[in-house]
Amino acid sequence: MAGRAAILAMFPVVGVLGYSDTVPIVAWSSKSLSVLNSLSPDLRYEDSVSIVGGILSPEDVCSFDTVLVIDQPGLRSSDLRALPTSSRLSTILNTVPSSRQYPHVKRSASSLQDVTESLARRCGSTLTNASPADGPLDLAENSKHVVFFNMPAMESSPKLRKVAMSGHDQYLSGEIEKIDAVFKSHLVLYTGSPLEHYRRQFLPLSEFDSAFAPDNSTLSDGGIFKRYQLFSTPLLVALLVVFFIIVPIIMMAVSALASLQSSVRLDAPKGYHAQEKKTQ
Secondary structure, three states, rough: OOHHHHHHHHHHHHHHHHHEEEEEEEEEEEEOOHHHOOOOOOOOOOOOHHHHHHHOOOOOHOOOOOOEEEEEEEEOOHHOOOOOOOOOHHHHHHHEEEEEEEEEOOOOOOOOHHHHHHHHHHHEEEEEEEEEEHHOOOOOOOOEEEEEEEOOOOOHHHHHHHHHHHHHHHHHHHHHHHHHOOOOOOEEEEEEEEEEEEEEEHHHOOOOOHHOOOOOOOOOOOHHHHHOOOOOOOHHHHHHHHHHHHHHHHHHHHHHHOOOOOOOOOOOOOOHHHHHHHHH
């Protein structure tokens, strides 16, 4: 019974680990788009770059004045769910004629940059790379544009991720509202990508990350548990599995083996006397 309860208690942990290799995709357009309206509601077995490429493949995508592809390394569906319903991105999604949301699709190792470059060549649009560190977006009004937004990586703790996501919401919604005021139509695709740990070593910190950047000039005070993270998530999960699943199963098995009783009786047959047998 204890073993069964421990296994049931582990289901939430297994569920979280099952989505660790997925990213969300949110797509919407300022005018009705048939490819979005006809997409299957279940695309969990396709990777993110394939889905984005499929949305951008029809010829009518080139009819949009502006196509925005937003890539944010480390983005999770929980980051988007943490946004309040009153957020500006949520308000935009509630008012557009076509939209699709996929919270968990397979993460792809391919680059979204290649997809946007191919779309710009096919549609004859101007390709622009943008990020919060570059400041406000400035697009010429007399041409079509494909904009690749390279957002800061999401690597912080849950509390800091929520604060950072609020800043990203303000930045993205502000840029999208400016585009909507200047151009007649736009298509937006917002997704995540594999987290690159070397990203912050080579790219300057954006305005959203500078407030949370650690000071490496001095080590923090305290013992080893305060200076270093010894208990990572995989280690804690392994300890939970060992102590709450494997150990109870072994104890139950040993207890069952110890309680076994032999059904073979070794009693002497009736009328048999060992002393008489010896004298004979």
